[in-house]
Amino acid sequence: MAKRLIPTFNRILVEKIVPPSKTSAGILLPEKSSQLNSGKVIAVGPGSRDKAGNFIPVSVKEGDRVLLPEYGGTQIKLDDKEFHLFRDEDILGILHE
Amino acid sequence: MAKRLIPTFNRILVEKIVPPSKTSAGILLPEKSSQLNSGKVIAVGPGSRDKAGNFIPVSVKEGDRVLLPEYGGTQIKLDDKEFHLFRDEDILGILHE
Amino acid sequence: MAKRLIPTFNRILVEKIVPPSKTSAGILLPEKSSQLNSGKVIAVGPGSRDKAGNFIPVSVKEGDRVLLPEYGGTQIKLDDKEFHLFRDEDILGILHE
Amino acid sequence: MAKRLIPTFNRILVEKIVPPSKTSAGILLPEKSSQLNSGKVIAVGPGSRDKAGNFIPVSVKEGDRVLLPEYGGTQIKLDDKEFHLFRDEDILGILHE
Amino acid sequence: MAKRLIPTFNRILVEKIVPPSKTSAGILLPEKSSQLNSGKVIAVGPGSRDKAGNFIPVSVKEGDRVLLPEYGGTQIKLDDKEFHLFRDEDILGILHE
Amino acid sequence: MAKRLIPTFNRILVEKIVPPSKTSAGILLPEKSSQLNSGKVIAVGPGSRDKAGNFIPVSVKEGDRVLLPEYGGTQIKLDDKEFHLFRDEDILGILHE
Amino acid sequence: MAKRLIPTFNRILVEKIVPPSKTSAGILLPEKSSQLNSGKVIAVGPGSRDKAGNFIPVSVKEGDRVLLPEYGGTQIKLDDKEFHLFRDEDILGILHE
Numbered sequence: 001m002a003k004r005l006i007p008t009f010n011r012i013l014v015e016k017i018v019p020p021s022k023t024s025a026g027i028l029l030p031e032k033s034s035q036l037n038s039g040k041v042i043a044v045g046p047g048s049r050d051k052a053g054n055f056i057p058v059s060v061k062e063g064d065r066v067l068l069p070e071y072g073g074t075q076i077k078l079d080d081k082e083f084h085l086f087r088d089e090d091i092l093g094i095l096h097e
Numbered sequence: 098m099a100k101r102l103i104p105t106f107n108r109i110l111v112e113k114i115v116p117p118s119k120t121s122a123g124i125l126l127p128e129k130s131s132q133l134n135s136g137k138v139i140a141v142g143p144g145s146r147d148k149a150g151n152f153i154p155v156s157v158k159e160g161d162r163v164l165l166p167e168y169g170g171t172q173i174k175l176d177d178k179e180f181h182l183f184r185d186e187d188i189l190g191i192l193h194e
Numbered sequence: 195m196a197k198r199l200i201p202t203f204n205r206i207l208v209e210k211i212v213p214p215s216k217t218s219a220g221i222l223l224p225e226k227s228s229q230l231n232s233g234k235v236i237a238v239g240p241g242s243r244d245k246a247g248n249f250i251p252v253s254v255k256e257g258d259r260v261l262l263p264e265y266g267g268t269q270i271k272l273d274d275k276e277f278h279l280f281r282d283e284d285i286l287g288i289l290h291e
Numbered sequence: 292m293a294k295r296l297i298p299t300f301n302r303i304l305v306e307k308i309v310p311p312s313k314t315s316a317g318i319l320l321p322e323k324s325s326q327l328n329s330g331k332v333i334a335v336g337p338g339s340r341d342k343a344g345n346f347i348p349v350s351v352k353e354g355d356r357v358l359l360p361e362y363g364g365t366q367i368k369l370d371d372k373e374f375h376l377f378r379d380e381d382i383l384g385i386l387h388e
Numbered sequence: 389m390a391k392r393l394i395p396t397f398n399r400i401l402v403e404k405i406v407p408p409s410k411t412s413a414g415i416l417l418p419e420k421s422s423q424l425n426s427g428k429v430i431a432v433g434p435g436s437r438d439k440a441g442n443f444i445p446v447s448v449k450e451g452d453r454v455l456l457p458e459y460g461g462t463q464i465k466l467d468d469k470e471f472h473l474f475r476d477e478d479i480l481g482i483l484h485e
Numbered sequence: 486m487a488k489r490l491i492p493t494f495n496r497i498l499v500e501k502i503v504p505p506s507k508t509s510a511g512i513l514l515p516e517k518s519s520q521l522n523s524g525k526v527i528a529v530g531p532g533s534r535d536k537a538g539n540f541i542p543v544s545v546k547e548g549d550r551v552l553l554p555e556y557g558g559t560q561i562k563l564d565d566k567e568f569h570l571f572r573d574e575d576i577l578g579i580l581h582e
Numbered sequence: 583m584a585k586r587l588i589p590t591f592n593r594i595l596v597e598k599i600v601p602p603s604k605t606s607a608g609i610l611l612p613e614k615s616s617q618l619n620s621g622k623v624i625a626v627g628p629g630s631r632d633k634a635g636n637f638i639p640v641s642v643k644e645g646d647r648v649l650l651p652e653y654g655g656t657q658i659k660l661d662d663k664e665f666h667l668f669r670d671e672d673i674l675g676i677l678h679e
Contacts, residue, residue, distance in 0.1 A: 003677060003678070005677055006678065007674065008641045008670075008676065036175070050148055051632055051633050052149075052632060056146055057150075067102060074674065076618070076649065077618060088105075089106060091105055092102075092105065092171065093108060095100060095101070096100070096103065147247050156240070164199060166268070186202070188202055189199075189268065190199045190200055190201040190279070191199070191200045191202065193199075194198075230368060244343060245342050246343075248344065250340055251344075253300065254299070264365075286365065287297055287298040287299050287302065288296070289295070290294070290295040291295075343440075347441040350434070351396070358393060380397060382396055383396065384473070386392070387394065424563070444534055445538075447494065455490060477493075479493055480561070481492040481498070481570070482490070482491045483490055484490075521659060535634060535635050541631055541635040542635075545590070554656070573590075576590055578590050578593060578667070579587070580587055582585060
């Protein structure tokens with residue numbers, strides 16, 4: 001990424017993962033078979049500030065595969081690639097294989 | 098579960114318990130006879146953060162059978178199995194036999 | 195109660211008291227004569243958490259006869275018996291004879 | 292009062308004072324002449340809890356004659372006598388002769 | 389005032405000042421010429437409570453001439469004289485000649 | 486100003502600056518040419534109170550030229566001159582030449 | 583800038599960056615090709631105040647190129663040049679090349 005975005009506060013920059021509609025061997029997958037609204041964390045903000053002004057670190061980190069809410073997030077374009085910004089508390093969970 | 102989800106904050110991953118519509122002996126149960134909106138806790142988040150940024154642990158644990166609210170929760174699919182995410186404070190209670 | 199529910203947070207499990215519509219001697223009471231929306235506390239949650247994460251105990255205890263608000267509460271069924279869950283702050287008072 | 296109600300939190304049990312519509316000497320008072328929405332405090336709750344879980348005492352005491360808001364309050368019946376429950380902060384002031 | 393009201397919390401008892409519609413010399417003033425929504429403070433409450441339960445004193449005192457908001461305030465009658473109750477934070481300022 | 490207003494809390498008394506519609510040399514300025522919604526601070530309140538009851542000083546001072554929001558503020562008249570009261574947090578900034 | 587604005591609280595004065603609609607070589611860019619709602623930080627406020635009245639510094643600084651939300655911000659004109667005021671928390675992130 002030529003242009004880099006460092007999110008503010010507890011914002012999380014996410015690249016949505018579009019599930020393949022056919023397997024690598026070319027077999028067509030039944031529609032919505034594994035439709036999980038997930039994404040890869042590209043960058044994270046320093047966190048929200050507590051009452052004393054200190055940062056509360058966010059709960060995900062760069063590279064995490066995260067479960068995203070169905071709605072919400074701000075769509076942005078950086079170098080013609082589409083990303084989404086989510087608030088840390090709107091990310092539903094971290095996915096592990 | 099091949100794919101594992103670790104919920105964020107005070108989110109609770111629940112698998113809803115569908116009550117059997119007939120007894121094991123094959124006798125049909127009267128409709129809604131024991132209709133209780135309950136579920137099994139599959140995974141729990143680290144908790145919400147207090148004003149100082151520390152985690153407040155959630156009030157249920159993996160394996161608990163919990164009473165769920167009639168509405169609410171976020172439906173998600175992991176490996177074609179259906180789960181629900183609830184906020185800790187939305188879980189009504191813990192069921193014991 | 196075969197199935198037992200331990201409420202979460204400051205939730206209170208209440209069994210509503212239905213006032214007798216005739217006296218024990220069989221005399222029909224005038225309608226609504228002693229209509230008081232009350233209940234018996236069956237189980238209480240550990241309380242809400244304060245900002246430091248400690249539990250604030252609820253203001254009623256098992257066995258208390260409590261005055262309930264006209265509306266609100268969550269109706270639930272345990273072993274075909276009807277109960278209601280109320281938040282501690284929604285209970286109006288404790289009744290003494 | 293055979294049946295006694297101890298209010299929870301900062302709730303105040305009040306018996307409304309109905310102003311006499313004629314003087315003791317039998318002279319009819321002009322309508323609304325001294326219409327003041329007041330009541331007598333019958334019982335008070337222990338108070339709200341502060342962030343540390345301690346009770347903050349209410350600002351009125353049993354026996355006080357208080358000025359009530361025009362609307363609000365929960366009407367309840369104890370032994371066929373009518374009372375009202377108000378939150379401490381909804382009571383407008385204490386009346387002195 | 390035979391009947392005295394001590395306001396609760398940060399409530400302020402105010403007697404509105406009605407500006408004279410003609411000068412003392414009998415000259416009719418042009419309508420709204422000095423229309424300022426002001427009042428005299430008759431009594432003040434002990435103040436709101438802070439998180440620790442201590443009173444935060446109100447910002448005006450008995451006798452102050454205060455600037456009132458155009459709307460708001462609770463109208464009450466004490467001994468057939470009209471007064472208004474305002475919350476301390478709704479009083480706009482203190483007037484000095 | 487014969488009549489003086491000391492604002493309460495974090496209120497700021499402002500006199501709006503009406504931009505001249507022609508230059509001092511008499512040349513008519515194009516409409517809205519330098520239309521900036523600004524004002525001069527006439528008096529400031531002691532500030533809001535923090536949780537412990539102490540005053541938090543306001544961010545502007547008497548004499549400051551301030552940028553005002555397009556809407557909001559309470560219009561008042563003192564000695565037939567028009568002023569506006571704004572909350573400290575509604576003032577957008579301080580203008581310097 | 584002849585006239586200078588120092589924003590109050592956590593307000594950020596931003597000059598929006600209008601992307602060139604053709605390249606420097608004169609080639610017309612396809613519409614919206616690199617449409618990123620960004621701006622340059624011109625001035626920053628001292629920050630919000632925490633509960634104790636201390637300033638919490640803002641998360642951007644003069645000169646930063648920032649990503650702006652699609653809606654929001656207050657448009658102002660200083661010396662016929664257009665600027666926008668944003669609250670620190672509404673700025674989405676900081677852009678780096």
